[in-house]
Amino acid sequence: MEQGPAAAAGTAGAVGAAASASAPAAAAAAAAGSSLSGASAGYCPVPLPLSDSEQQCYSELFARCCCASATSSSSSSSSSSSSSSFVHPQPPSEVGRGAPIPGPAVTAGASQVGDLFRASQLPAETLHQITELCGAKRVGYFGPTQFYVALKLIAAAQSGLPVRIESIKCELPLPRFMALKNDSEIRYSNPADLHGLKCQIPYVTMEKNSFKRMDDGEKQQETMSPTMSPISSPPSSPSNYQRVPLTYGYGKLRSGMDQMHAAPYEARQVALQQEGPTAGSHGSKPPRLQASLIRSLSVEREPQESNNNYPDDPWRITEEQREYYINQFKSLQPDLSSFISGSLAKNFFTKSKLTIPELSYIWELSDVDCDGALTLPEFCAAFHLIVARKNGYPLPESLPQTLQPDYLQTAFLKPKRDCALFDSYSESSMTVNQQPRDLNRIEKTSMKEKAELTAPAQEANIDDKQALKISSVDEAMPKDLSVDPATPKDLNTLRARPRSRSYSNTSLEEAMKRVEEPPTPPPRPQKSHSRASSLDLNKVFQANAPAAKPGLLPPPPALPPRPFVSQTEQVSEIELHPQLTRTPSQTEESGSPVKKDLPHTQPPSKPIRRKFRPENQVMENQEPSVSGTSSVPTSKPHAPVQKQSSKQKKAIQTAIRKNKEANAVLARLNSELQQQLKEVHQERIALENQLEQLRPVTVL
Amino acid sequence: MAVCIAVIAKENYPLYIRSIPAEHELKFHYTVHTSLDVVDEKVSAMGKALVDQRELYLGLLYPTEDYKVYGYVTNSKVKFVMVVDSSNTALRDNEIRSMFRKLHNSYTDVMCNPFYNPGDRIHSRAFDNMVTSMMVQVC
Numbered sequence: 043m044e045q046g047p048a049a050a051a052g053t054a055g056a057v058g059a060a061a062s063a064s065a066p067a068a069a070a071a072a073a074a075g076s077s078l079s080g081a082s083a084g085y086c087p088v089p090l091p092l093s094d095s096e097q098q099c100y101s102e103l104f105a106r107c108c109c110a111s112a113t114s115s116s117s118s119s120s121s122s123s124s125s126s127s128f129v130h131p132q133p134p135s136e137v138g139r140g141a142p143i144p145g146p147a148v149t150a151g152a153s154q155v156g157d158l159f160r161a162s163q164l165p166a167e168t169l170h171q172i173t174e175l176c177g178a179k180r181v182g183y184f185g186p187t188q189f190y191v192a193l194k195l196i197a198a199a200q201s202g203l204p205v206r207i208e209s210i211k212c213e214l215p216l217p218r219f220m221a222l223k224n225d226s227e228i229r230y231s232n233p234a235d236l237h238g239l240k241c242q243i244p245y246v247t248m249e250k251n252s253f254k255r256m257d258d259g260e261k262q263q264e265t266m267s268p269t270m271s272p273i274s275s276p277p278s279s280p281s282n283y284q285r286v287p288l289t290y291g292y293g294k295l296r297s298g299m300d301q302m303h304a305a306p307y308e309a310r311q312v313a314l315q316q317e318g319p320t321a322g323s324h325g326s327k328p329p330r331l332q333a334s335l336i337r338s339l340s341v342e343r344e345p346q347e348s349n350n351n352y353p354d355d356p357w358r359i360t361e362e363q364r365e366y367y368i369n370q371f372k373s374l375q376p377d378l379s380s381f382i383s384g385s386l387a388k389n390f391f392t393k394s395k396l397t398i399p400e401l402s403y404i405w406e407l408s409d410v411d412c413d414g415a416l417t418l419p420e421f422c423a424a425f426h427l428i429v430a431r432k433n434g435y436p437l438p439e440s441l442p443q444t445l446q447p448d449y450l451q452t453a454f455l456k457p458k459r460d461c462a463l464f465d466s467y468s469e470s471s472m473t474v475n476q477q478p479r480d481l482n483r484i485e486k487t488s489m490k491e492k493a494e495l496t497a498p499a500q501e502a503n504i505d506d507k508q509a510l511k512i513s514s515v516d517e518a519m520p521k522d523l524s525v526d527p528a529t530p531k532d533l534n535t536l537r538a539r540p541r542s543r544s545y546s547n548t549s550l551e552e553a554m555k556r557v558e559e560p561p562t563p564p565p566r567p568q569k570s571h572s573r574a575s576s577l578d579l580n581k582v583f584q585a586n587a588p589a590a591k592p593g594l595l596p597p598p599p600a601l602p603p604r605p606f607v608s609q610t611e612q613v614s615e616i617e618l619h620p621q622l623t624r625t626p627s628q629t630e631e632s633g634s635p636v637k638k639d640l641p642h643t644q645p646p647s648k649p650i651r652r653k654f655r656p657e658n659q660v661m662e663n664q665e666p667s668v669s670g671t672s673s674v675p676t677s678k679p680h681a682p683v684q685k686q687s688s689k690q691k692k693a694i695q696t697a698i699r700k701n702k703e704a705n706a707v708l709a710r711l712n713s714e715l716q717q718q719l720k721e722v723h724q725e726r727i728a729l730e731n732q733l734e735q736l737r738p739v740t741v742l
Numbered sequence: 743m744a745v746c747i748a749v750i751a752k753e754n755y756p757l758y759i760r761s762i763p764a765e766h767e768l769k770f771h772y773t774v775h776t777s778l779d780v781v782d783e784k785v786s787a788m789g790k791a792l793v794d795q796r797e798l799y800l801g802l803l804y805p806t807e808d809y810k811v812y813g814y815v816t817n818s819k820v821k822f823v824m825v826v827d828s829s830n831t832a833l834r835d836n837e838i839r840s841m842f843r844k845l846h847n848s849y850t851d852v853m854c855n856p857f858y859n860p861g862d863r864i865h866s867r868a869f870d871n872m873v874t875s876m877m878v879q880v881c
Contacts, residue, residue: 384854
């Protein structure tokens with residue numbers, strides 16, 4: 043576009059005004075307003091004295107803006123940019139305008155003008171005033187006169203003069219614009235340190251936008267054209283390349299400007315000022331501008347570092363980008379803690395229209411664990427690399443530190459991580475049948491209450507991958523738990539479960555242990571409290587009253603073998619009773635006498651318990667052992683405290699298990715009854731039909 | 743260290759071949775090509791009996807006066823051929839095995855890349871770096 047010649051045409055003059063511009067800008071605001079009002083009559087109150095060079099430059103610039111606007115596509119900016127303080131000459135020239143404003147005279151395209159003005163690197167307020175002063179705001183468009191006045195004012199501002207109409211009366215150097223070109227050859231003449239950044243400048247948002255647009259609508263715009271800019275960057279997109287604040291070029295996204303206003307401008311101008319005196323011939327102006335730009339960028343970094351953005355670092359992901367990446371990840375894979383498969387990712391990234399070798403290389407960089415799938419941080423890194431590549435950044439030799447998965451995970455997944463973990467944890471527990479879920483809940487409460495490890499353990503979580511493993515492990519574990527009633531080891535496993543997030547292997551092993559442990563008989567919980575169990579309860583509550591969990595009762599450790607039950611209904615009914623009796627007993631932490639009463643009420647249910655024995659052959663093995671242990675407490679209800687505490691824990695665990703089993707049994711019973719109900723209904727309907735059929739006969 | 747490393751596809755065309763002294767590249771290509779016959783011979787000799795237990799490392803395929811050729815076959819019939827300098831007597835069998843293992847791991851990493859179509863030439867930079875590390879440093 044226009045940059046090259048514009049910059050070339052300008053003479054090397056004073057560098058853009060610095061803070062001085064900003065200060066007078068503020069002061070001049072009111073003055074500008076007044077002057078503007080005064081000047082409202084004729085648009086240009088002052089005949090513009092333009093030198094030849096100025097005339098030539100301005101006309102070129104104007105022609106450029108006009109042509110550019112003519113050629114520019116719909117982009118122009120700016121739904122988002124319209125909100126920017128920068129000036130767009132008014133409504134007619136605004137957003138959505140694809141064609142040049144057909145004013146009474148030739149008018150410059152608003153977008154191009156905007157870009158050009160921004161390239162002047164003046165503060166937004168200054169540009170705003172300039173626009174007002176030149177009358178574009180008033181008349182609603184940038185006609186030649188307005189444009190020229192604006193350029194003059196820009197020159198004035200860059201020279202440090204206040205933005206006033208009077209300023210343009212004097213001789214001024216040509217306004218300087220940061221000329222940015224998409225063909226980066228110009229830039230290559232610069233020192234190597236600039237190379238990295240400068241060529242990117244123009245591409246920056248273009249590609250980003252084009253890529254985004256592509257994502258949105260799968261339209262690819264390979265636009266390297268500077269006029270491209272605008273792309274109505276989707277609002278949610280990280281079009282605000284904070285980390286690449288640079289492009290003050292025509293290609294720059296307006297929305298990106300919004301964030302850079304005050305401080306960056308001043309800083310930049312300070313840098314520019316510093317560069318000014320050292321400026322050489324104007325032939326080197328573009329390089330110098332770039333150098334100044336780079337320096338200014340580095341200066342800009344400081345004010346922006348509070349945002350955690352390191353604009354110097356093109357490999358650092360900004361917040362908006364991150365959110366955009368995460369949204370894209372979700373579109374491919376709703377579960378944030380899971381993977382995107384290679385083929386999915388391939389199709390997705392192929393849309394970016396990068397070459398396959400490049401994509402292959404990007405994949406190589408980002409898929410750190412080389413598993414053919416991308417986790418969320420890997421995906422963000424890959425996406426970021428693609429975006430950078432499309433914007434012209436050369437791909438790095440190795441994955442930058444800021445794109446490493448661990449870095450990304452800790453840096454920005456932390457707030458979500460806990461949620462994800464909890465979600466995964468709860469999801470995993472919920473996905474399995476109710477029994478395990480109840481078990482989990484009970485376990486959770488028990489763990490919180492007794493172990494107090496849940497909080498610190500969960501905070502210790504680190505990796506999403508671990509979370510994934512954990513979620514899978516959690517899914518496995520509840521299933522295992524449903525199979526394995528509590529055993530003496532359960533306490534450790536329960537305690538370890540929150541910790542399992544950090545050590546997926548250990549949790550898996552513990553899950554395996556649970557599987558191996560012989561499960562206690564399901565009926566046990568509902569079944570009557572044997573003397574042993576009740577005594578256990580007594581012992582538990584006596585020994586460790588404060589530690590007892592509300593609502594969580596130590597289950598009777600083991601019940602002596604019982605005869606089998608024939609009818610399920612009877613079993614279920616009777617089971618209900620013990621369950622009911624048990625729960626109230628469990629809830630109250632009463633003394634032993636109450637507990638001891640239970641066994642007396644329980645005996646009728648004892649036979650029922652047997653029924654479940656065939657289902658849990660393994661449990662039988664445990665029963666004798668548990669009954670053995672239970673017998674001990676019966677004989678010594680006041681056994682040594684240590685034994686009691688350990689047994690209490692076991693009891694609690696067994697209670698948990700038994701409750702689970704009881705729940706399962708009840709659920710089964712419920713389903714059976716439901717079926718019977720349905721059958722009965724059907725019978726009834728059949729009978730009624732028969733009755734009706736018979737009735738007319740009798741009537742007749 | 744190795745003088746030439748080649749990855750040959752199942753259909754016996756090279757997926758990747760690289761040799762250190764550039765002037766002898768053609769010679770190494772020819773050597774690798776001829777060694778494929780030996781590889782097939784070894785594979786067929788072993789394979790009939792116990793395909794599953796066939797060891798991946800084939801060992802010394804044949805020695806010449808200047809160099810030795812080692813072979814390694816994966817279960818997908820992808821062959822790795824390594825030519826080492828005979829003068830380098832310090833290289834033991836274990837080292838050769840470990841080099842092949844590294845090659846195999848890098849190869850699987852290349853395979854994991856969804857943008858890599860099996861049968862294409864290998865252009866992976868990571869793979870190149872790994873091979874470079876194994877090549878002899880010609881002073």
